[in-house]
Structures are given as structure tokens and as C-alpha cells.
Amino acid sequence: MTQKPVVLITGAxxxxxxxxxRELYKSYTLVITAHHISFDIEFRNLVSYIEQxxxxxxSEVERIISKYQPRYMVHLASLSNIDYCEKHPHEAYRVNLESVQNIVEMIKNIPVHFIFTSSSMVFSGDNAPYTEADIPHPINVYGKTKSAAEKIIQNLLPDKSTIIRSNTLxxxxxKRARSNDMNYYLNEINNGRPLNLTNRRFFNPLSADTAARIIRRIIDNNSKGIFHIGGNYRITRFEFVKKLIEAFDLKPLTSVHAVPNSFFPAFESRPIDTTLNIEKMTWELRINPPTLLEQLQFFKKEKLS
Ligand SMILES: NC(=O)c1ccc[n+]([C@@H]2O[C@H](COP(=O)([O-])OP(=O)(O)OC[C@H]3O[C@@H](n4cnc5c(N)ncnc54)[C@H](OP(=O)(O)O)[C@@H]3O)[C@@H](O)[C@H]2O)c1
Incomplete structure (x- = not known):
């Protein structure tokens, strides 16, 4: 029996x-790294090895790479909370940039395909929708760390790396992971809290299961270079929550208001429009994301099953 190729996923x-x-475990041997091991890692039985x-x-990362000799390395580990990164820039640079610098140095002479998850936050938001050829111009610490990491990868691993610039997932x-728009707003609505949402900031969010399918296609096809991933629409958070209410068939007890950006002081560090052009993803990877309603309904069904 042939052995399945090893995929090492950091920050899993x-x-x-x-x-x-869930997307990879049937076809690949999975080794994952976890920052804080918790006994309720839901998918413990789907992975072969877990390293804390x-x-x-x-030296720890070096030990893991030499122990498992992965064919693919998907680097998810990151500090991704924009406000936290703004307040803790040194830590953000250490985790998001220095760790990448170290890994790239370690693997540059061995046959590993390095897949890095970057972000639409590498753009300023003034000129959306952004294609892969557009020049990054980040306006917050998180975006700056991702953009600087991208440059190192492009310089040192030009032929064996993929940079995925993802929109909001x-x-x-x-359990224990960071919240996201779907979880957060469902919780607020179910607890009867009123919502004030911008209708003046634009993005094309994507379901995490569609993003996982795209990464699987990148691995299966050995696709290299930069890919922008997101949904096939340009919406605001107000529109996102409206769709969420429709998909989950909710009857909010309190109001959902559209408000201007000035309502949120933290928006100073957020680009106004991070919509990504996804033509390359659609044509080269042959992945057409479902509509936003279909993506949200997938999670409703998943919860019920
Ligand atoms: N979610 C999005 O909307 C989005 C959009 C664009 C790009 N991305 C990128 O896609 C990737 C995955 O995002 P995500 O939202 O699913 O995950 P995430 O919330 O960014 O978490 C990533 C993981 O990194 C780990 N981590 C943080 N500091 C670490 C350290 N010093 N050592 C080891 N691990 C560490 C975290 O573990 P602990 O929690 O235990 O510290 C967590 O498991 C990230 O690189 C993110 O920047 C995400």
C-alpha cells in the first residue's frame, strides 16, 4: 500500500x-500543531499526530519538520485579531513575520510546498476589487505583518510556495478558537441584543468550508503563486447579517440597524473596501463559490445534522 503524503498544518x-x-484527512496523513493543546480538539481522531x-x-518547529518531513506545509498559525495586533505590534511581528522567516529559512533547501494564509488586509481599501497583480499597501499592523511575510516567501521560495489572500471567513x-461574523452575530441575535451594522464598508466573505476546499484544490493541483479567495459578491456587514437572518430563518426580537462607519472608532484601522477579485481562483482552480445564502445554509444544516 502506498503511503499518503504528509501535510503539516500549523495553528490547526x-x-x-x-x-x-475534514477536507484533507482521507487523502493525506495529517500532522497538526496546536498552540494550546485542549482535550476537546473535536477532530482529534481525524489527524495522525498532534504537536503542541x-x-x-x-528549534521546536525545526524538530517537527525534520521528524515528519511533510510534503506540504499549510501555515495557519497567526495572530489575526486586528485590534489585538494594533495594540501589541511587537508580538504580532514576532508571530506573523519572524515565525515565517524562520520556517522559510528551514525549508528553502528541502522539497516542501509551503502554503501561506495571507489576508485581504494587505490592501488599503482605496482601490477594490483587488487582483493578484495589485501592489499591497496595508494600513494596519496585522496587514503589515502579512504583507512583509509574503515578501519573504516570494523572495526565498519563489517556485514552491502558494500565498492565499483570503477575505473574511x-x-x-x-472550541477555544477566535469568534467570527457568523458565530458572533448569531449569538447576539439569539440573545436579543440590538445590532448596529455598517452599510458603508465592503467585503466578499467566504465560508471556511469553501476556503478549505480551495486549499485542497491547491494541494491536489500543486498550484503555486498568489490566489485571492472570497465570495462572488460585494456586500456590507449589514447585508451579511440580513442574509444570515434569512438563511437561519431567525425572527430577531430587537432591531438590526444600518449605521455609518463613524459609529465605530476602531474602524480607523480598517480598510473601507477589501473586496477581492476572484477570477483567478475561479478559472485556475475551477472553483465557483456557492451563493452567500447557500454557504450560510450549509452551516445551518451542519448544525442540525
Ligand atoms: N478568519 C479569517 O477571517 C481570516 C481571513 C483572512 C486570513 N486569515 C488567515 O487564515 C489563517 C487561519 O485563520 P483562522 O481565523 O481560522 O485562525 P486564527 O484565529 O487566526 O488562529 C490561528 C491559530 O494560530 C495559533 N497561534 C497563535 N499564536 C501562536 C503561536 N505563538 N504559536 C503557535 N500557534 C499560534 C492560534 O492558537 P491559539 O488560539 O491557541 O493561540 C490558532 O490556533 C490565519 O493565518 C489568518 O491570519 C483568516
Whole structure:
């Protein structure tokens, strides 16, 4: 029997990690790293090995790479909360940039396909929708760390790396993971809290299970270079929540208001329009994302099953 290729996923106890594991486990041997091992890792039985590690500890990461000799490495580990990164820039650079620098140095002479999850936050928001050829111009610390990491990868691993610039992801977060728009707003609505939502900031969010399917296609096809991933629409958070209410058949007890951006002081560090052009993803990877309603309804069904 031939052995399944090894995929090493860092930061796997995360929204994207959870769906990626489900997408890959049948065809690949999965080794995952978790920052804080928790005994309720839901998908423990789908992975072959779990290593607890701090991604900033170079010798630890070196040990894991040399122990498992992965064919693919999907680097999800990151500090991704924009406000946290703004307040803790040194930590953000250490986790999001220095760890990438270390990994790239470690693997540049071995046959590993490195897949890096970057973000639409590498763009300023002034010139959307953005294609893969557009020049990044980040306006917040998180975007700056991702953009700087991209440059290192492009310089040192030009022929064996893929940079995925993702728009906002949504889905059922695993226990202990960061919340996301779907989880958060469902919770607020179910608890009867009024919602004030911008109708002046634009994005094309994507379900985490569709994102996982795209990464699987990248691995299966050995696709290299930059890919923008997101939904086939340009919406605001107000419109997202309206669709969420429709998909989950909710009857909010309190109001859902559209408000201007000035309502939210933290918006200073957020680009106005992070919509990504997804033509390359559609044509080269042959993935057409479902409509937003279909993506949200998938999660409603998943919860019921
Ligand atoms: N979710 C989105 O909307 C979105 C959009 C664009 C790009 N991305 C990128 O896609 C990737 C996955 O995103 P996600 O939202 O699913 O996950 P996430 O919330 O960004 O979490 C990533 C993982 O990184 C781990 N981590 C943080 N610091 C670490 C450290 N020092 N050592 C080891 N691990 C560490 C976290 O573990 P702990 O929680 O235990 O610390 C977590 O498991 C990230 O790179 C993110 O930047 C996400």
C-alpha cells in the first residue's frame, strides 16, 4: 500500500484548520500543531499526530519538520485579531513575520510546498476589487505583518510556495478558537441584543468550508503563486447579517440597524473596501463559490445534522 503524503498544518485549532482537516484527512496523513493543546480538539481522531508548540520557538518547529518531513506545509498559525495586533505590534511581528522567516529559512533547501494564509488586509481599501497583480499597501499592523511575510516567501521560495489572500471567513468555530461574523452575530441575535451594522464598508466573505476546499484544490493541483479567495459578491456587514437572518430563518426580537462607519472608532484601522477579485481562483482552480445564502445554509444544516 502506498503511503499518503504528509501535510503539516500549523495553528490547526482554528476555524479554517477545522474545515481543512475534514477536507484533507482521507487523502493525506495529517500532522497538526496546536498552540494550546485542549482535550476537546473535536477532530482529534481525524489527524495522525498532534504537536503542541509555540510557532515562534525555532528549534521546536525545526524538530517537527525534520521528524515528519511533510510534503506540504499549510501555515495557519497567526495572530489575526486586528485590534489585538494594533495594540501589541511587537508580538504580532514576532508571530506573523519572524515565525515565517524562520520556517522559510528551514525549508528553502528541502522539497516542501509551503502554503501561506495571507489576508485581504494587505490592501488599503482605496482601490477594490483587488487582483493578484495589485501592489499591497496595508494600513494596519496585522496587514503589515502579512504583507512583509509574503515578501519573504516570494523572495526565498519563489517556485514552491502558494500565498492565499483570503477575505473574511465564517463558519462554526471550534472550541477555544477566535469568534467570527457568523458565530458572533448569531449569538447576539439569539440573545436579543440590538445590532448596529455598517452599510458603508465592503467585503466578499467566504465560508471556511469553501476556503478549505480551495486549499485542497491547491494541494491536489500543486498550484503555486498568489490566489485571492472570497465570495462572488460585494456586500456590507449589514447585508451579511440580513442574509444570515434569512438563511437561519431567525425572527430577531430587537432591531438590526444600518449605521455609518463613524459609529465605530476602531474602524480607523480598517480598510473601507477589501473586496477581492476572484477570477483567478475561479478559472485556475475551477472553483465557483456557492451563493452567500447557500454557504450560510450549509452551516445551518451542519448544525442540525
Ligand atoms: N478568519 C479569517 O477571517 C481570516 C481571513 C483572512 C486570513 N486569515 C488567515 O487564515 C489563517 C487561519 O485563520 P483562522 O481565523 O481560522 O485562525 P486564527 O484565529 O487566526 O488562529 C490561528 C491559530 O494560530 C495559533 N497561534 C497563535 N499564536 C501562536 C503561536 N505563538 N504559536 C503557535 N500557534 C499560534 C492560534 O492558537 P491559539 O488560539 O491557541 O493561540 C490558532 O490556533 C490565519 O493565518 C489568518 O491570519 C483568516
Amino acid at each position: 485549532v482554528s476555524l479554517l484548520g477545522k474545515y481543512l482537516i 508548540t509555540d510557532i515562534t520557538k525555532k 465564517f463558519g462554526w468555530q471550534p
